[in-house]
Amino acid sequence: MVMGKMVSRFFNGRLLTAVAAATYKEWAAYRSHILVSLFVGPVYFLVQYFIWSALFQNTTTLKGFTLQDMLVYYGVTTLINYCIMDFADWNLQMLIRTGRFITFLLRPVSHRFFALSQKVGHRFLGFWLEFVPVYLIFFFVFRLPLVPADLFWSLLSLVLGFLMMFLVNYSIGITGFWLIRTDGLRSFFLIFRDVFAGVFVPLVFFPGWLQKALFFLPFQYISYVPVRVFSGSYELGGITLAIPVIVAIQAVYVVFMGLVSEFLWRLGIKRFTGVGV
Amino acid sequence: MRRLLDLLRLYSTGMRIGLAEDLAYRGNFLIRFFVMFLSDLLFPMVALLVYRSGAAFPGWTLEEVLLIQGIFMMAKGFAYLFFFGLVWNIGGMVREGLFDLLLIKPCSVIHLAAATSFSLENSGSLLGGIGIFIYAVSKIPTPGPWEWAAFFLLFLLALSVLFSFSLFMSGTLFKWVGNSRIYEIFNTITQFGLFPKTIYSRAFQNLLTYFIPVAMIAFFPAAVLKGEKPEGLFLSAGVCLVFLFAARLFWHAMLKSYSSAGG
Numbered sequence: 001m002v003m004g005k006m007v008s009r010f011f012n013g014r015l016l017t018a019v020a021a022a023t024y025k026e027w028a029a030y031r032s033h034i035l036v037s038l039f040v041g042p043v044y045f046l047v048q049y050f051i052w053s054a055l056f057q058n059t060t061t062l063k064g065f066t067l068q069d070m071l072v073y074y075g076v077t078t079l080i081n082y083c084i085m086d087f088a089d090w091n092l093q094m095l096i097r098t099g100r101f102i103t104f105l106l107r108p109v110s111h112r113f114f115a116l117s118q119k120v121g122h123r124f125l126g127f128w129l130e131f132v133p134v135y136l137i138f139f140f141v142f143r144l145p146l147v148p149a150d151l152f153w154s155l156l157s158l159v160l161g162f163l164m165m166f167l168v169n170y171s172i173g174i175t176g177f178w179l180i181r182t183d184g185l186r187s188f189f190l191i192f193r194d195v196f197a198g199v200f201v202p203l204v205f206f207p208g209w210l211q212k213a214l215f216f217l218p219f220q221y222i223s224y225v226p227v228r229v230f231s232g233s234y235e236l237g238g239i240t241l242a243i244p245v246i247v248a249i250q251a252v253y254v255v256f257m258g259l260v261s262e263f264l265w266r267l268g269i270k271r272f273t274g275v276g277v
Numbered sequence: 278m279r280r281l282l283d284l285l286r287l288y289s290t291g292m293r294i295g296l297a298e299d300l301a302y303r304g305n306f307l308i309r310f311f312v313m314f315l316s317d318l319l320f321p322m323v324a325l326l327v328y329r330s331g332a333a334f335p336g337w338t339l340e341e342v343l344l345i346q347g348i349f350m351m352a353k354g355f356a357y358l359f360f361f362g363l364v365w366n367i368g369g370m371v372r373e374g375l376f377d378l379l380l381i382k383p384c385s386v387i388h389l390a391a392a393t394s395f396s397l398e399n400s401g402s403l404l405g406g407i408g409i410f411i412y413a414v415s416k417i418p419t420p421g422p423w424e425w426a427a428f429f430l431l432f433l434l435a436l437s438v439l440f441s442f443s444l445f446m447s448g449t450l451f452k453w454v455g456n457s458r459i460y461e462i463f464n465t466i467t468q469f470g471l472f473p474k475t476i477y478s479r480a481f482q483n484l485l486t487y488f489i490p491v492a493m494i495a496f497f498p499a500a501v502l503k504g505e506k507p508e509g510l511f512l513s514a515g516v517c518l519v520f521l522f523a524a525r526l527f528w529h530a531m532l533k534s535y536s537s538a539g540g
Contacts, residue, residue, distance in 0.1 A: 036458040043465045047472075054476035055332040062332050184308025191316050200319055205326040 023121030092173030149232025177268030198224035211237030291392030313401030347409035349495035354403025362394020441524035448531035
């Protein structure tokens with residue numbers, strides 16, 4: 001009974017499908033905004049293609065990557081970001097700042113689960129409008145062999161990356177309980193998140209001491225780990241791990257981040273005054 | 278002359294208001310300033326990491342690549358500080374149906390939108406760019422007075438290219454209401470300007486020189502500072518002026534489709 005209550009507090013299938021469907025329909029009205037990715041993604045990749053083709057002119061491998069590996073890395077990073085993209089931080093701080101958050105306190109649902117359900121709906125739409133077309137462009141136009149080394153582990157790591165991205169962003173959004181304007185802090189965290197998640201350059205290019213530190217931070221589990229699992233090998237800071245092991249560690253970090261967000265939530269909610277309503 | 282004085286007054290008033298707004302949330306302002314500074318250092322950081330790993334763009338030293346990126350950051354920082362805000366200002370007002378308020382004012386809508394969007398936090402980009410530029414210039418052979426004169430002339434053209442982009446983007450927002458992703462399109466197109474033009478294929482080099490003059494934002498100014506006279510320089514300078522003219526035409530044509538309905 002108690003266990004059932006605990007589970008229903010953190011997971012509610014009917015709520016998930018209802019909120020996800022509503023969000024899907026809401027954002028489907030702004031399809032053209034999402035379709036911008038069909039231009040941005042391939043052009044960004046094209047720039048990477050030229051950069052790395054030039055850099056590999058006098059060498060065959062860089063930090064263990066061949067040119068093909070590098071292009072696959074950027075291709076998969078782009079695609080994974082379509083699946084895990086998130087703005088829970090912006091949404092939550094906006095609700096707190098405007099006072100509209102009070103409507104969620106009156107509802108018998110967890111706001112975090114509500115926000116996660118919104119993300120599911122939004123990314124479902126992104127899957128059809130961003131992921132699939134850009135995947136086809138990468139596959140047929142750029143001839144990138146975007147086939148996962150192991151479909152099961154790749155999907156599992158992607159789902160964990162999806163949750164990790166949400167939990168990190170949601171925790172950043174919770175800072176809205178303490179600060180009136182969180183734009184600055186959010187932007188600051190988002191830059192760190194993307195740099196240390198390996199979005200701009202594979203983490204193995206960072207100095208050794210930083211790679212070791214990054215192994216213990218949550219950021220690599222958002223994007224770098226899913227990309228490496230997709231490629232079928234994992235290495236960071238001289239640590240080489242089998243795919244099931246790194247995915248298991250990723251799962252542990254997701255649980256840990258869930259606890260962090262719960263802790264921050266409990267601290268923050270006490271400060272909510274509803275000013276702005 | 279009077280028109281110029283009016284414009285100066287407009288911009289100084291806009292800057293005063295912008296500064297007062299920034300200082301109302303000082304903590305946020307300082308962090309945003311720092312973030313702008315930091316975010317534009319990403320590409321130099323990537324260049325540094327890649328060069329440290331032993332790779333290099335053929336024919337380009339790290340300092341020369343940083344010179345291009347520093348100039349790019351300075352141009353973008355200057356644009357963000359003084360006129361690029363007109364894009365989000367116009368975009369936001371069109372979305373909320375408030376753009377009419379600008380239309381009834383007795384001055385240029387473009388300048389009014391640019392002046393009232395001034396925010397000092399955007400100077401983080403400019404400062405970062407200046408820092409990288411000074412470092413890179415100190416590492417290349419000292420440019421002579423002619424190189425500096427040519428550089429300043431081309432830097433003005435670089436600003437004209439960015440101003441043209443801001444007109445194209447804000448003009449698009451009259452029809453494509455509320456699309457915040459327009460900046461992503463801009464960032465993606467101009468990203469080509471962060472690296473030496475010579476790494477691209479011939480077709481792309483021509484595209485970036487003679488059609489969408491992205492190479493003028495940083496590559497050409499950096500090349501003249503190094504004492505080179507790169508191919509296509511003079512034609513590209515002319516293309517920048519045509520680009521600016523086309524942007525103004527486009528903006529006024531799109532203004533006619535403004536429906537005042539919001540979005």
